[in-house]
Amino acid sequence: MSPAMTVVWLNGRLLPAAEARIDPADRGFTLGDGLFETIRVSGGTARHLDRHLARLADSAALLGLPLPYGIAALAAAAGGLIAAQGRAEGVLRITLTRGTGARGVLPPADAAPTLLMTLVSAPPPAGPVEAVIAQSTRRNEHSPLSRVKSLNYLDSILARQEAAARGAGEALLLNGAGRLAESSVANLFIVREGRLLTPPVAEGALPGIRRALILERDDAGEAPVSVADLLGAEEAFLTNSLGLRPLLRVDGQAIGAGTVGMATAALLEDVAAE
Structure with a gap:
């Protein structure tokens, strides 16, 4: 984990990155059962965040994956993470998984999704x-x-x-x-x-x-x-x-x-x- 990733947002709260824990039985880890969005942060703002969140919601619906927070709550969480890190430029990633489940491919009927947001330094501009x-x-x-x-x-x-x-x-x-x-x-x-x-x-x-x-x-x-x-x-x-x-x-x-x-x-x- 990047040393610059001092604070993350995990399942509804901000916490030090070193304390963030994902269950070993999480289907995102065991089966890749999840989605992500990568968002450019510039001037302290997550650019085109509304479009990213709309795509996340549409993709989750396609997979039958519950989205545990509304769009407004996710936007507020992204803003809170950016403010907590005090980072004006960077890369915000939203990762959504179906959460834990028993062995097998069929998702659990009572899925409790995992939602993680991280923010790291922006990479150097990519050239030709x-x-x-x-x-x-x-x-x-x-x-x-x-x-x-x-x-x-x-x-x-x-x-x-x-x-x-x-x-x-x-x-x-x-x-x-x-x-x-x-x-x-x-x-x-x-x-x-x-x-x-x-x-x-x-x-x-x-x-x-x-x-x-x-x-x-x-x-x-x-x-x-x-x-x-x-x-x-x-x-x-x-x-x-x-x-x-x-x-x-x-x-x-x-x-x-x-x-x-x-x-x-x-x-x-x-x-x-x-």
């Missing part, structure tokens, strides 16, 4: 990245789990390990149809004829928060993205709640001029100004 297209695993666009941030990230871990072994900083995942879905930790956008395009959720893309913000622009939309579309794009970039990374090369081939393009640069400025 080169990626590979993962060969070791694919994104399952037919699974409802592709639409939630579940505690099981093993496909992303496999893909990211493969990228590291191949000397790249990120991995892109294909779906079952052989089209691009997203990266191991971010949504994918390409720029084609000046328009921003991202794979639809039906193609296996997570409904990311920053992705949704960009799609609200007039010059952005959804479309299936093939490998040829990506390699022939004018620009490409990756987005998640913590920021935006220009994608310069894929499998050794430059995207566009192989430099940060104008559309990507403008979006980077927008993120920095939040």
Whole structure:
């Protein structure tokens, strides 16, 4: 546990991180039966918190996982944790599990969920990245789990390990149809004829928060993205709640001029100004 994580919020109360305890029988630990949200904290405020909490609630409903606190209570808890740590910049994580249960896959009828919030220092800004297209695993666009941030990230871990072994900083995942879905930790956008395009959720893309913000622009939309579309794009970039990374090369081939393009640069400025 990070030494900077001095205080956490666990099941309704703030307490020193060293005193926080999760039951060994918690299904989040034993089965990955849970969800999480990662939220950028800037200027002492959890950015787009309402969208994150709405996604958490929707995902919990999809899994039949009780959400033990209302949205207003969760927002107040996040604000209390930020204030308790006195941290203006950082990364807030909300982890929700189904809580403890007997052995077996079927959830208990009387589930008592575990809800943990942590806050750590923000990482350094991520710069441009080169990626590979993962060969070791694919994104399952037919699974409802592709639409939630579940505690099981093993496909992303496999893909990211493969990228590291191949000397790249990120991995892109294909779906079952052989089209691009997203990266191991971010949504994918390409720029084609000046328009921003991202794979639809039906193609296996997570409904990311920053992705949704960009799609609200007039010059952005959804479309299936093939490998040829990506390699022939004018620009490409990756987005998640913590920021935006220009994608310069894929499998050794430059995207566009192989430099940060104008559309990507403008979006980077927008993120920095939040």
